[in-house]
Amino acid sequence: xxxxxxHAHGTESHGTPGxxxxxxxxxxxxTAGSFGVVMHGALGAxxxxxxxxxxxxxxxxxxxxxxxxxxxxxxxxxxxxxxAYTVLAAAFLIFGTIWVMHNVGMNMMSR
Numbered sequence: 214x215x216x217x218x219x220h221a222h223g224t225e226s227h228g229t230p231g232x233x234x235x236x237x238x239x240x241x242x243x244t245a246g247s248f249g250v251v252m253h254g255a256l257g258a259x260x261x262x263x264x265x266x267x268x269x270x271x272x273x274x275x276x277x278x279x280x281x282x283x284x285x286x287x288x289x290x291x292x293x294x295x296x297a298y299t300v301l302a303a304a305f306l307i308f309g310t311i312w313v314m315h316n317v318g319m320n321m322m323s324r
Contacts, residue, residue: 228282236279243272 247268250261277283283292 232279236275239275240272243268243275
C-alpha cells in the first residue's frame with residue numbers, strides 16, 4: 214500500500230536556509246540591541262522605552278517575514294486578514310484592560 218502525498222503549494226515560499234539564517238541573525242542583533250539599551254543605561258527612561266518599543270516592533274516584523282513567511286502577495290490575503298484580526302483583538306484586550314483599570318482606580322480614589 215503506497216501513499217502519494219502531493220504537496221502542490223503553487224507559489225508559496227517556505228524559505229531557504231539562507232533566509233532562516235538571515236532572520237536568526239537579525240533577531241539576535243535586535244535582541245542584543247534591546248539588551249544593550251537596558252544594560253547600558255545611557256538613555257533616559259522615556260527615550261529607552263521608545264527605542265525598546267521600536268526594536269520590539271522590528272523584531273515582530275522580522276519573525277513574521279523570515280519565519281512565518283508572511284508577505285503581501287495576492288495568495289496571502291487570508292493570512293494577512295487573520296493577522297489584522299489578531300492585532301485588533303489584542304489591541305481591544307490591552308487598551309480595554311487599561312481603560313477599566315484606570316476607571317477602577319479613579320472610582321476607588323474618589324471615596
